[in-house]
Amino acid sequence: MISVHRFVDPAAVGRAAADLVDAAVLERGERVIGLATGSSPLETYAELVRRHGGDATSAYRDVEAFLLDEYIGLPSDHPQRYAAVIRREFTDAMGIPSGRVHGPDADAVDLAEASRAYDRTIERSGGVGVQLLGLGSDGHIAFNAPGTSFDERTHVATLGGSTRRDNARFFGGDIDAVPRSALSQGIATILRARSIVVIATGAGKAHIVAQVLASGPTEALPATALHGHDDVVLLVDAAAGVLLEGHG
Numbered sequence: 001m002i003s004v005h006r007f008v009d010p011a012a013v014g015r016a017a018a019d020l021v022d023a024a025v026l027e028r029g030e031r032v033i034g035l036a037t038g039s040s041p042l043e044t045y046a047e048l049v050r051r052h053g054g055d056a057t058s059a060y061r062d063v064e065a066f067l068l069d070e071y072i073g074l075p076s077d078h079p080q081r082y083a084a085v086i087r088r089e090f091t092d093a094m095g096i097p098s099g100r101v102h103g104p105d106a107d108a109v110d111l112a113e114a115s116r117a118y119d120r121t122i123e124r125s126g127g128v129g130v131q132l133l134g135l136g137s138d139g140h141i142a143f144n145a146p147g148t149s150f151d152e153r154t155h156v157a158t159l160g161g162s163t164r165r166d167n168a169r170f171f172g173g174d175i176d177a178v179p180r181s182a183l184s185q186g187i188a189t190i191l192r193a194r195s196i197v198v199i200a201t202g203a204g205k206a207h208i209v210a211q212v213l214a215s216g217p218t219e220a221l222p223a224t225a226l227h228g229h230d231d232v233v234l235l236v237d238a239a240a241g242v243l244l245e246g247h248g
């Protein structure tokens with residue numbers, strides 16, 4: 001079941017998402033957090049850094065963090081590698097040591113084995129306690145494009161045209177610079193998280209938010225897999241929630 005909450009603007013969404021992550025880590029004692037890249041969680045990260053960044057005794061210093069995905073084919077020093085992005089935008093400022101920030105090994109020669117290894121590492125950590133998620137404009141979560149089986153674990157995902165166009169803004173607007181594939185947690189991996197917080201802000205997400213909530217689970221719309229999880233909260237701002245009636 002997806003429970004929907006509407007807020008006035010992205011900053012309020014960020015505070016609400018930070019409250020949910022804090023509840024998991026500080027109150028429920030979760031020690032494994034799942035992190036998303038993209039612009040949706042940025043306000044959440046900024047809020048968590050404001051609350052806990054300078055605190056050397058914070059429980060966040062002990063967490064293990066797992067990324068959803070990593071581009072395949074970017075040079076090791078490329079600033080848009082998600083491992084670099086998350087350190088820059090969140091984990092360094094939170095004081096989470098880089099050795100505890102994990103991502104799939106997109107440089108591996110054997111990507112199938114690297115995928116299985118990533119799933120094993122997540123399992124061994126005790127599983128993700130709270131997972132942050134954004135929503136792609138075609139309904140993708142992580143890099144699971146429409147049509148991806150809900151049973152997939154971490155795997156090589158092909159980036160669709162709309163996803164590469166959306167992400168070109170991180171590559172100086174040049175769609176040709178956006179990788180064509182990524183190593184991504186699968187939907188079955190994501191659904192193993194004990195709780196999931198989905199963030200959607202801005203008018204550009206209004207349609208997909210309404211579609212996901214109106215549809216039953218279908219592989220044509222990957223985010224609808226979340227209907228089958230028992231602890232999913234979707235936080236939207238006024239612009240992303242504008243097409244919703246009767247929610248929150």
Ligand SMILES: N[C@@H]1[C@@H](O)[C@H](O)[C@@H](COP(=O)(O)O)O[C@@H]1O
Pocket residue numbers: 036037038039040041068069133134135136137141142143163167
């Ligand atoms: N792989 C990422 C997703 O994890 C992200 O949720 C989505 C939405 O991005 P944004 O939050 O920038 O709208 O885009 C990318 O493709």
